[in-house]
Amino acid sequence: MPVKPLARLLLIAAFAAAPAAARDKPAEPAPAALHAQMAQISQNTASLNEALRRGQQSAAVCRHCHGAGGNSVLPDVPNLASQNAAYLLEQMNKFVQGTRKSSDFMTGLIKALSPEERIDIALFLSRQPVTRKTADMNAQGAAGRQLYAKLCIGCHGAAGSGTQKIPRLAGQQVKYLEDSLKRYRAGSGERIDPMMASYTRNLKDADIRSLAAYLSTLQP
Numbered sequence: 001m002p003v004k005p006l007a008r009l010l011l012i013a014a015f016a017a018a019p020a021a022a023r024d025k026p027a028e029p030a031p032a033a034l035h036a037q038m039a040q041i042s043q044n045t046a047s048l049n050e051a052l053r054r055g056q057q058s059a060a061v062c063r064h065c066h067g068a069g070g071n072s073v074l075p076d077v078p079n080l081a082s083q084n085a086a087y088l089l090e091q092m093n094k095f096v097q098g099t100r101k102s103s104d105f106m107t108g109l110i111k112a113l114s115p116e117e118r119i120d121i122a123l124f125l126s127r128q129p130v131t132r133k134t135a136d137m138n139a140q141g142a143a144g145r146q147l148y149a150k151l152c153i154g155c156h157g158a159a160g161s162g163t164q165k166i167p168r169l170a171g172q173q174v175k176y177l178e179d180s181l182k183r184y185r186a187g188s189g190e191r192i193d194p195m196m197a198s199y200t201r202n203l204k205d206a207d208i209r210s211l212a213a214y215l216s217t218l219q220p
């Protein structure tokens with residue numbers, strides 16, 4: 001009997017929640033080794049194409065929340081399409097290691113992936129086009145532009161496209177951007193990053209709304 005995608009998702013999550021010993025899982029490789037492995041795959045067209053094909057299959061369970069091709073239609077779920085591959089891999093590693101906390105459900109799904117599947121998915125999603133839905137510039141966006149130029153541009157870039165391990169912000173879901181900035185600012189352990197903690201510490205809620213409004217005007 002064919003298993004429906006959602007049923008499969010639930011099965012995987014239940015499986016992932018089982019005690020580690022019962023699954024006899026190999027030790028988690030060091031993040032640097034996984035990044036090196038991903039870089040190596042990217043350099044060879046044949047191995048990259050294989051990884052993209054596998055990644056498309058493995059990412060099928062993620063569509064329920066992150067949308068087709070990683071284009072989310074849910075305000076608090078991030079777009080993964082066109083996100084930088086090394087950043088995507090790093091965040092999945094963080095969910096596995098517990099240095100980033102999200103719903104137990106998604107953490108379970110990601111823990112159930114092998115490290116190679118994480119690499120394949122990161123490569124696949126980073127190469128999917130992100131749906132354009134840019135907003136017009138208004139007064140709030142203009143205030144956000146000033147803050148962005150002062151505080152954020154040095155790392156995330158003028159176009160908000162980031163680099164390697166620095167995430168692309170252009171084209172990201174607005175509500176998710178606001179939530180993420182608040183998570184870094186709160187320092188409650190949901191998102192841990194010393195740089196983002198210091199850059200968000202003094203932001204007011206209105207600043208966060210302005211920054212998100214500005215970012216929504218950038219072309220993905």
Ligand code: HEC
Pocket residue numbers: 058059061062063064065066076077078079080083088091092101102103105106109110121167190
């Ligand atoms: C039940 C819904 C759900 C499913 C299924 C799901 N995710 Fe997520 N995902 C979320 C939410 C919500 C967030 C943002 C939460 C947060 O920041 O803590 C997120 C965040 C992420 C992020 C971080 C993105 C960023 O910009 O930092 C990655 C990477 C990710 N998910 C990968 C995956 C992958 C890969 C799968 C499939 C194996 C998957 N997710 C399945 C809901 C889901």
Ligand code: HEC
Pocket residue numbers: 078147148151152153154155156165166167168169172177180181191192193195196199200211
């Ligand atoms: C010193 C470099 C640096 C500066 C300056 C910086 N960021 Fe970041 N930002 C990062 C890094 C690195 C990450 C990924 C951290 C992690 O692993 O959680 C990040 C993550 C983020 C995220 C999460 C994106 C996602 O997909 O989940 C948002 C939103 C963000 N930054 C917005 C900003 C804004 C707005 C500013 C200015 C107020 C800013 N950043 C300043 C380096 C920086």
